[in-house]
Amino acid sequence: MPDTLDDAISMMESSQGQAWYIAGGTDVMPKIKDEQIQPDRLISLNRIKGLDVIEPDPESGELGIGARVSHRTLETSALIKSDYPIIHDAVRNIGSLQVRNVATIGGNIANAAPSADGAVPLLTLDTTVETYGPGGRATMPIADFFKGPGQSHLKKSDIITRFIIPKQATWASGAYIKFSRRAAMEIPMVSVGVMLALETDGATCKMARIGLGVAAPTPMRAKKAELFLIGKKLDEAILDEAGDIAANESKVRDSVRGVAWHRREMIRVHVKRMGLKGLDRISRQKNAR
Numbered sequence: 267m268p269d270t271l272d273d274a275i276s277m278m279e280s281s282q283g284q285a286w287y288i289a290g291g292t293d294v295m296p297k298i299k300d301e302q303i304q305p306d307r308l309i310s311l312n313r314i315k316g317l318d319v320i321e322p323d324p325e326s327g328e329l330g331i332g333a334r335v336s337h338r339t340l341e342t343s344a345l346i347k348s349d350y351p352i353i354h355d356a357v358r359n360i361g362s363l364q365v366r367n368v369a370t371i372g373g374n375i376a377n378a379a380p381s382a383d384g385a386v387p388l389l390t391l392d393t394t395v396e397t398y399g400p401g402g403r404a405t406m407p408i409a410d411f412f413k414g415p416g417q418s419h420l421k422k423s424d425i426i427t428r429f430i431i432p433k434q435a436t437w438a439s440g441a442y443i444k445f446s447r448r449a450a451m452e453i454p455m456v457s458v459g460v461m462l463a464l465e466t467d468g469a470t471c472k473m474a475r476i477g478l479g480v481a482a483p484t485p486m487r488a489k490k491a492e493l494f495l496i497g498k499k500l501d502e503a504i505l506d507e508a509g510d511i512a513a514n515e516s517k518v519r520d521s522v523r524g525v526a527w528h529r530r531e532m533i534r535v536h537v538k539r540m541g542l543k544g545l546d547r548i549s550r551q552k553n554a555r
Contacts, residue, residue: 267310271398271425277309278423279400285309287425289317289334290368292361293377317372317427320345327433333372333426337384341366350431351547352387352459355442359383372426375411378418378484379453385412385485386459387442390475391431399424412484435473438463439551441543444479445532446523455524456480456532458512460540462500464548471495476508476537481516481529488512491537500545502538509537 268274278285286305288294289312297303311317317334320343329350331340337357340346347354360366360374360383374384375395385408393408400423408429411418420426440461444454457479463472474495476488491512498504513534518526 267313269313271314271427274309274311274314274425275398275400275423277307281306281309283422287311290336290370290373292365292369293373311425329431331371331429331431333375333428334370335372337361337366337369337371337374338363340371349434350387350391352390352440352442352461352544353384356383356387356444356459359444371429375408375429376418376420376426378412378414378416378420380415380482380484381453381457381480382485383442383444383454383457383479386457386477386479387440388429388431389477389485389487390440390442390459390461391434392475394430394432395426396428396430397424398427403427405430409487414483435463437466437468437548437551438473439544439547440475441540441547443536443540445536453523454480456518456529456536458533458536458540460537460544462495462541462544462548464500464545468548468552469499471498471500474508476512478512478516478533480523481518481533483517486516488515488537490515500541502542505538505541506534508541509534512537 284306286294286308288308288310317332319332321330337360340357371384374382388408394405395408395411396405442459444457446454459477461475465472474492476491478488479485491508494511495508513530516533518529520526
């Protein structure tokens with residue numbers, strides 16, 4: 267079991283790509299059981315220091331989330347719940363409590379599933395993915411990280427080390443929801459995250475980020491809907507229009523979990539609902555100060 271990132275990478279390189287990194291194991295072990303992968307060995311990242319911390323930077327205002335931070339740690343973090351509620355919305359509904367206790371945010375993103383609950387909130391927060399590999403440290407916007415279903419720009423020997431969330435605007439918040447037949451124990455039919463920031467008048471949209479999951483081959487941003495919101499005074503009618511635009515931007519398709527028209531309607535409805543929930547949270551921020 268390696269003690270450092272360099273040790274882990276050395277083990278992976280010596281295996282000639284036949285090994286697999288593992289932390290929580292909630293994605294890796296089912297793949298082994300289903301014979302989707304057959305690694306010669308597993309390289310545990312659990313003894314490597316610094317990968318399991320949530321660390322705000324008081325100077326830059328950025329937030330660093332280590333890749334080995336569990337969903338349960340994020341769920342119970344007072345900082346995440348108060349300042350990044352869109353992340354809390356997502357992680358509290360991932361799997362069962364037993365799964366959340368061991369499953370990591372890094373594994374959730376590295377798996378690159380279009381349905382990954384962690385991806386949409388990080389996408390709407392303009393998160394940067396930090397990795398470490400044979401060539402040293404590297405960073406990439408999470409919007410560029412995914413290539414396709416189960417595919418990312420992460421090379422075989424690379425390890426995700428942390429996620430860097432930029433400083434948030436003063437009056438900003440958001441909300442996330444996944445729509446499925448059961449609340450937590452099922453892959454979503456579609457998921458929606460909305461982040462909003464307001465001008466000093468408390469009504470005009472300064473920034474908008476709309477993330478969609480299971481709406482395309484990769485988690486995606488509804489950029490036309492975002493642009494539509496900028497500069498407008500936000501209310502239910504405007505958010506309803508943004509929902510229409512986002513639904514039309516999506517690339518949903520029929521599958522065993524749901525038909526395209528229904529998924530498109532859920533996007534339309536939930537963009538408005540998550541937008542309104544985000545506005546309510548901004549209002550609560552103001553009242554608390």
